[in-house]
Amino acid sequence: MASINYALKEISCKIVYYGPGMCGKTTNLQHIHQHTAPDKRGNMVSLATPGERTLFFDFLPLEAAAIHGFRTKFQLYTVPGQVMYNSTRKLVLRGVDGVIFVCDSQWEKMRENLESFRNLVENLATYGYSLETTPYVVQFNKRDLPRIAPVEYLQYLINPRQVPHFEGIAIEGVGVFEALREICTLVLANLAQKQRVGIV
């Protein structure tokens, strides 16, 4: 969960990019890293196999503008999408404040998207979290590829609650900052609301 350090006047939030393998989570983070001012970001830490598959997680610290005098820091993480790394995914979700669920829009990935989304719900539940209380947005990635599902079906399958969603081409940066901005907004607003009612 978000931590607020009153002594340092600092808010720190954790955003996790979640989704099936090869859907573009790391590409999202790489784009953010490449297009953010160096003084506003730290080094991107990535542990990947030679085949460019995320082995543990990617990590990118970002610093946003000050809000009411508090420095706001976002820690962006990705999870390994491959089915066998579920223990790692669970670990990365610990203390999450917001999730960007990245879908692969290709037809043949529909089932993997659905299974990954259900896996997200299950893994959140192990910490007592749920998508009812954890802000999330959905990014429909790889919209530039042929043989992709229409957004209507992706919404029907993954996002029937119709939370904010974005069409993305992460490799070109389309929809990357839009999704990040939306989740950060929701996380901070949620945090502010919790603070008002005394939860945080």
Add this chain to the structure above:
Amino acid sequence: MRKEFTVISAFSMAISFVAAIVLCVQIAQFKPSSEWQISGPTLWVLEVAVSGTAVYAWRNNVSLGGWVLGILAIVAVRLMISTAAGLGMAALHGDENFRQAIQQMALLAPRVSAMGFSLMVFYPLRAFLPMRPPRARLERRRYGAAGGSHLPDSGGNGEHPVVLVTGNERVSVWEERKPAQPTPRQAAVSILPTASIDGTVELPIPAVLAQLPHEVIGDRAHHYDDSDLVSIPLDVIVPQLREAEVSVELADLARWLPPGVVKAPRGEAEGQPWPVPLPLELVVPRLPPEVLALPEPTPPKWAQVEVAESVTFATT
């Protein structure tokens, strides 16, 4: 499988049975040399072993009861052949001692001959042996099924990971094997209204046939091109759309397709469920738009917050 037993099968059984009797009589005419004789119990063991092996070779998914039944049936047929041959030989020689004639058939050469023929006589009847119930297909490994930590191998290659399972994780792996309880989100998704729409979706016949193995494609399949359509009821397809997988039963598909396009599977697959997957790419674009219509948005509480301008995330 039972369709394999036809009039021709019955005729071949009768021919084999008569041929067996004649041959056994002929073989029994010769005086066997004593050093080649095998004791009666050994012959029985040999006979049961040969029969059991034959039954298993013909139907490897036979049930235990069916296997025993098959052995008993083959032995019974052999006894019938030997008895008939003994009676025949006694009648041929005008011998009144039928018992001695039948005992003569229990000697090595006529008995082995009768055993061989009993297998031939019984062969068409194998279709009636009871089978084991089909094993449930193993569920495809899903997300969350991995309970262990996976590390790359010594070469740093993650393609062949080493699986480390601790004691605690073993418990969690075991728990994960239990039937999964629906999670709140899954339940929420499943209770979302599914459009109940009458009507059908029209799919090109060749595209549907491309999902079928060659063995069930009928002779008339090549008469159809992409302009020929098969109508599949929406009430079969729509409930499956939320699972991102759509399939129809082969038997149903055969009813919807023109006659002769698909044929019933033979052999072990006969009578078994045979789901035919229909690619989403084929189905979804042809659905009426109202099928994918979502209900009014029900955003979670966190999405209903009012965001003050001062809270809006700054540009990076």
